Amino acid sequence: MGKNTYSTDYLVDDQDVFELISARVPANSNLRQLEWAVIAQLDGKKTVKAIADTLDLSKSETREIFQNLIDKGLLNRVGDEKEREYLTEEELAQLEQGFLLVMGPVASLLVDEVLNELNCKRPKVPLSLLPVLIEFLSLEIENEKKRVKFQKSILPLVRKRLLK
């Protein structure tokens, strides 16, 4: 594997869609006029860009307003529910089966070790961790051809659950 750089900061994206976490905004929120205007536009369907266009906001204004509202705990990004989905037991078994074919009997033990590293326990493995889980398991496979063979075996599941 090569060198990796990961960004941990979440930038508000033009295509993100937000909704209010609660139907009522707390009275002590101290929101500015433009922040109220943005809140009035939120319907769980309009994208950040659509709202910015409607209110004629610049990119930096848009980013600042949304970031403030997120920081105040008022917004929920639509789509975050998907991040709370879990792999089914059948899917986890499918992943384990692919790993077993290249690693043999120690596969199950290694899967448990990796799940432990990722701070999750069967059967509650978050779907969002699937790529990391596959990568960590792949790192246990020394032979490059076998590593790709395992990754190929799990590709149908990745396609089904993670790709558009």
Place this chain on the structure above:
Amino acid sequence: MILEYFKDLTHAPFVDAVIVFDHSGRVVQKWASPDFNAKIVEALGLHILQTFAILRLGDPSVKEIVVQWERGEIYARTFSQLTLVVVGKSRLNFILLRLLSNVAIDELNANPRFQKLIKKRAPGQQDVLNKKWLDQIEIEYLQKLSIPIKMATE
């Protein structure tokens, strides 16, 4: 033909464009989502190739980079015969992209048509730091980095 192998990448969440370069900096194939300005794809990709080339002058083991830009992030990965550049929004899942590209490159390498195509195209070395790709500011920047500019721009 090549993009067929990287099709999964075009379906990954938040991906706006995928570009495949050969090692002489020429576009082999590119794809952009309909809501993305396709005109800037190649320029963005070339910029990333240059960044890559500079980093690899200092450390040839660099195989992957992620660069932030005003509209999101760009993931780039170099393989023995080509470089892959993925342009996306700020929530690109690099681990997923790495997995998808691993499988894709393995299947592509097994394709004799691809091997023929690459043989025809590749001059055998990366020359994206060639003067024809750089403007004066970039040349001065490289010189300040103490990179062997004579070699890099020959």
